[in-house]
Amino acid sequence: MKKNTFGKWINRLGILFLLLLILMSLTAEWIAPYDPVQVDMSNRLQPPSTEHLMGTDAMGRDILSRIIYGGRTSMILATAASSGTMIIGLFVGILGGYFGKWLDEIIQIFVKIFQSLPPLSFMLAIAGVLGPGFQSILIASLIVSWADFSRVVRAEILKIREESFIQGLRVLGAGHGYIIFRHILPSIIGPFMVLFTAQVGRTIIAIASLSYLGLGLQPPQPDWGVMIFDAKTYMRTDPHLMYFPGIFIIGFCFSVNLLGDALRDFFDTSERKDQPFL
Amino acid sequence: MNNRIDVNHVHVAFQTKEGLVKAVNHLSMSFEKGKVTAMIGETGSGKSVLGLSLLQLLPDNSLVSGEAFYENQNLLTMKASEIRKIRGRKIALIPQNPDTSLNPLLKIKRQLLEVVTGNHRQPIKTAIFNELKRYHFTDPERVAEAYPFQLSGGMKQRILAAAATIRQPEFIIADEPTKGLDVLLRHEVYQIFQQMKQDTHIGFLLITHDLIFANHIADHLLVLYAGEIMESGPTQDLFTEPSHPYTKGFIEAQPYKSLTPIPGMPPSLIHLPTGCAFHPRCPYKKTLCQQEKPPLFSVNNRKVRCFLYA
Amino acid sequence: MTYALPYALKKIILALPVLIGVSVIAFLLGVVALGDPAREALSADGVSTPTQEEIDVKRRELGLDQSLGKQYQQWIGGILQGDLGTSFMTNIPIAEEFRDRLPKTVALSISALLLVIFLSIPLAVLMAVYQHSWFDHIGRLFSLLLISTPGFLAAILLMMFFSVHLRWLPTSGYGTFSHLIIPSLVLAFGTSGVIMRVNRATLLEVLNKNYILNAHAKGLTNPFVLYRHALRNSLLPVITLIGNYFGGILGGSAIVETIFAIPGVGRYAVEGIMSMDYPVIQAYVLFTGVVYVLFNLLIDLSYIIIDPRIRLGGDQG
Amino acid sequence: MLELRKVTKSYGRGWPFSQKITPVKEVSFSVYPQKTTGLVGKSGCGKSTLARCITGLQPIDSGHILYQDVSLNRLSFRDWLPYRRKIQMVFQHPDTALNPKKKILESLKEPFRLHRILPEREAVQKIRESLAFFGLTEDILFRYPHQVSGGQIQRVALLRALSLQPELLVLDEPTSMLDVSVQAQMIQLLQKIQQEFSLSMLFISHDIHLIKAISDQVLIMKEGRILEQGSTESIFSNPIHPETKKIADSLRVGLF
């Protein structure tokens, strides 16, 4: 067998990086060299130096400090939004997938409605009603992505619902709740983690893209996506504005996805370990 | 020697996380054309692995050594492009599971047609219909237009057999061709094999759990245990008078016999027992059995791997 | 064929409530967002500030003083007769704008879709065939990179490289095929990443199936087995997924159209949203919703052809 | 003790399909205490469906399923519960009989937990004690299903079903995936259990030899109907129905 050592090695590296990121944002107060929102007009657009390891941005703020603090917003927001999505998606998916029949048909109608509406206009409408900022991003990404999630959950449940071990449990006298929580949920957790982690990555980018419409997080709150977005004007003359947050976003998405893969492998105790779900 | 396959000292092992799984161990034998050689043994005794190894169809994690001569070529070390010419043409396989061995999205016609390559469609089609008729399909046109899910298990089994025989191979490796078939269908398969053996002189390597089936059709019987041959010889002899304790136990376990199982479990193929592989379960074991591996002793016209016959 | 008809019927009947729901939400989305369309219409030039009376007159003129139910009735009535309403901002009938813009968005989306297909599926095949090889690992990283790069960034970088640096392709605009290359690449990126991963996985699953082993046992060549037996079967779930993502491609076209100066419906929608031009928002949401529903209906129906089990009543009820 | 009266079950293909498949048609028979009833039939003739109806996994369309004169098919989920302990089932496929993501011990604890028979600790104790009876060893408890053989899984499934001390056990082709030796082990075990626990069994199989060897009463099923019913002896020695005749003949000829 060709050993998948490279893949494992890369997985570990990813998880290590993720841990570092989390540690970094937890200790932001102590390790950030400067105040992330302190404007210093005399120090604009400095290239990386010993004083500012990653240089300064268009407002003369220290990029390193902004990245350290920005990780906090980006990661919390992305994780919170994805968790919310996941919970709703799970709930609806189980409702439709497990109980099936007409309930499923009705739920599928709603799922399709939400899937078919353009996310952009949804997000804008929500930002319009709630004003831009943290909670509208959260709600917007919930509304936009729960449907996709629930469909995947439903499909997974449909697959195992017919397995004879589930029927066996019913013969033993297990109720629906027992079967769902003790057996079905743990069974789909692997593929689910992959989806979840992919969603985390996507949310960070969605926030950045919302900034394109001026509806993302509000300044001067540092956020990786927003930092990249703001950097685009300067990317030709001061590319460091873009590189650093870019590296962190991509690095984060990478390692979150790798974590997903690793988690799936971890939860998947069946033989077919080689087969990735996504 | 064109009419036999000589297998010499074949070893097949699989690399796994837990260790090396030694599925087939120093196995030697030969198959002859026009004869049915049946291979029986408990689950996991290496029957399918041996069959697949002859056509180089094992997965990547397998390590194969030894030789299997066919027309003076070693099947096990042949180049991929050459073995491909042998597969299906000279040596065909009837795979283990009829339900999953046909592509669910393709018509039967297509799956049969692709076996017979060439551009002359019309003659090929008639050849296919003829082949199907031979397998007691009364309406070959309809069957050819059908998809696998529209056919019953027995029909699928026969289609797979047809796909294997259509090119008139010299040998067929049939892996459990009667699994999951009911009495009547099994009888049909029996008749077809019987007919092929007589009409076209094909050599069969029959892998099966179905001892009754093997008893009726096979000329030669091989009893496998933990990847080794325990006993081999003419079928009738072995069934009426099994020599090896394992063969005995196995035959006795049949429902129409005493339904008594062989005590114990098959050994781990990673850590094979020392000495005779069967000794932990053997009622006649001696101390020698634990220390030394018995060779194949020739007794009458059969071979037995047991010190009882030393 | 006896099964195909009821199957198709069921899919079509189930699409109807979805369409109705889409239309209601489309209507509400326009209404619910903040801002007064009348004021917006009157300050379109960016220099005027209308007085309250002017705004009131405009509101009446635009029919905004009526109840929501009545507005919806009128709106949907118009739609059914092919009248999508008139833009508050430009006074141009929306149907006319759509007629101009639709071909552009469709061209963009379709070419992005084709790119997704021709980019991700061959790569996925290679990755699955050479599983655990360097190609596979690099492909995996590449797919992650595609998923995690923001579209606007990809757009700027591609534009800088292919248009400004190499001068191979135009930066923006619409007209020739070359105009569509970069935008559809950008649009295709994220989806391709996902499809690559999914297709690789489904293909690996199929390659482990017995019928693949059997095909090899028949003496067929590798490419033939891959093409005839593995690929098609592995694409079944991928097709559904592509259907799901088509919505994303359509929606994502809004930003891409703005960046690359393609006057499609996406850009129209962004402009409409920015100026609270709600007939435009409503028409757009309705439009993408309907296209999505129809596209997925098409995909559902295409299974009649692709999957014989549905056509002939296999165990897929 | 179990009596079926004109049980019919059909599947529609969901709306708007009008086709209906009726795998079980007006089936009537009885299962007697401490006896083994064999059910034979070709694959697809409705055996498994019948088993699922009896165990309440699927509602039936018409007819009655009486267990000790209580009509099971009218019971609500809650009222079924006491009967769950009395009627148990073992399935055909060893590879999906247990949750692949749980260790064997977890699966074995399930019946105790569900019916609150014994506290956790005692349950584990009891499981350990009964392992030997089923020819299993302790190390198996901490493995996952795919790490043990099919024969072992079927035995674990049996152990689990029997830990509720049922009166009736429905076995849906429990040995069809096993080799003769393991099959024999399983059968031996079942016979031992039947003696010890005074169990009634409904044994489903398409292996006539097997059925003949183990059952007291045989039912022959074809296309959803019971063709013939009678004691093993009478069925095989003087079959009435032509189909049954064919089967019995094949046995007698010694062929198959």
Place this chain on the structure above:
Amino acid sequence: HAGSTDADSATSQEVEIAQEDEKDLYEKEVVLAGPRDVAPGPEDAFYMSSILSVWEPLVAIGPDQQPAPKLATHWERNEDATEWIFHLKEGVTFHDGHSFDADAVIANYDRYSNMHGKSSSFYTFHFDAVYPHFESIEKIEDHQVKMIFSEPFALLPYNMANFGSAMYSPDSFDETTDFTTIAQGTGPFRLVEHERNQYVRLEANEDYYGEKAQVKNIQIRIIPDPQTRFAALKAEEIMGVLDLGALTPELTRQLLEDDRFDLSYQPSTITHYLSCNGTRFPFNDPRMKKALSLAIDRELLVQEFYNGYPEPTVNILNAASPFAKTISPVYDPEKAQALVKEVLGDQTPELEIIVPSWALDRYPYKEQAEYLQSVLSELGLPSSISIMDGAAFRERQAQGDFDISLHIQGLPDLNPMTIFNRFMHSEGSTNIAYSLGFSNERVDELLAQLAVETELDLIKEVVDELQSISAEDISTLPMFHDVTLAPHHKALKNYEATVYGVDLPGISWR
């Protein structure tokens, strides 16, 4: 002898080649780009922007920012400014051949008077606002018209400048006031093709009465994204940019680092403002506005974010207005600090700065807001920034649900009253719409006086006073008067920025 003929023919050939070249250059298309559609089409009040030089007004804006003759060669009025006579240029024809005369002018005015707030992406046309108390227009002679007003209106030519008096061929519109063909003007260019939202094509009008255009073909593409316009310039796909927000200051700076490009700029009519919510605490106290004005270093703002082109100001009236005077800002953070202390004591209200998202594509408003935030924080005032789409922004402004907003304001016409009326009249539309909460009796008085004043000199005096008041009693805080930036490729000659765009007829290939 033979040699000399050779030489002669050679030179004539050269001349020919040169002429050929010149002709080629004349016909070679100039491709430019702007962020929005400069010709939205028949439903727009003007069909297309004035920068295309397709239509011309009766009265134009002169280089001194005063009303200047265009299709009207001169005009006179009666004493009390209720009757105006306009003398029209003779020998002018529209692009469709229709001749320009009094009938054509009257037809145009008939169209205008039917327009009640017709939308336009350039200039929403309210006839009653541009021509207050209009009674009628009459033909006096073939090339003379008379306008009659019921009340005196001394500033009429100021209102008529440019968009106030655009003239089209009467054959190109109908009674619905929409255009029926491509709008036919009299200018040096005619519009030959326009693909909505993609591009417009202009062709030089060979029969133009005045100085003809220097290139025959101009295409103006629409590229909404500034980054893309920048890339297109760099790729030499387009040779220049025009219209409002042609290129952001930062991108312009970057472009000029490439010596293929050059920049022309002109003061524009746009002024950047910072409006405080005067309807609620703390900016309902005028001292707070004053403090903010003192605390902002406008010079720094202009230098850092706008490359130093715009002119910092505290004058509400744009410098491009013929009435404007220069009032320089004062930067005095200490005084500001003191004023804030005075008003707030030790209260620290949390302030919200709102920014319209559309502006981000044109100006570094996000940076500006962040700068403002740091200024406020130095004053001890915490604040948050909300970027929102245009509609939500205006809604918030109207409802007074904000503290500080960033916005621009252009001069709609040359009439200074428009700005003062809107911003500083206690019932001014902007004053209300932006929740400025401004009220100054003297201003109301002066505005009333201005409305009936007929003498230009006196008007000027009043306007001067209004400007002084605007700098002292702040309604809204002017930041700086912006410039029109016209970055372009050096291959183009005479690519000159104007107040509003670029002088297209002057452009030629180098």
